[in-house]
Amino acid sequence: MKLIRLALGILLPPVGVFLTYGLSTTLLINILLTFLGWVPGSIHAVWAIAKHEEKLHQQPGSV
Structure with missing residues (x-):
């Protein structure tokens, strides 16, 4: 799924970001x-x- 989001992030940037973050800033x-x-x-x-x-x-817990 990460590879698909990265490919969409390159080809259609808002779609890749939407699939990762949803409706956000x-x-x-x-x-x-x-x-x-x-x-x-x-x-x-x-x-x-x-x-x-x-x-x-x-x-969790690592700095």
Whole structure:
């Protein structure tokens, strides 16, 4: 599923972010960046999806 979200984050940035975060401020920021250009939207989407995956895989209690 992560690979699909990353691929959508590159091809259709708001869709990839929506599948990861749902309706959130991250999605709104990504939509605005995508309106400014496809490249900024894609960069933000890949970054946001990777950051979300990183948070999911962190061990609780570790610093």
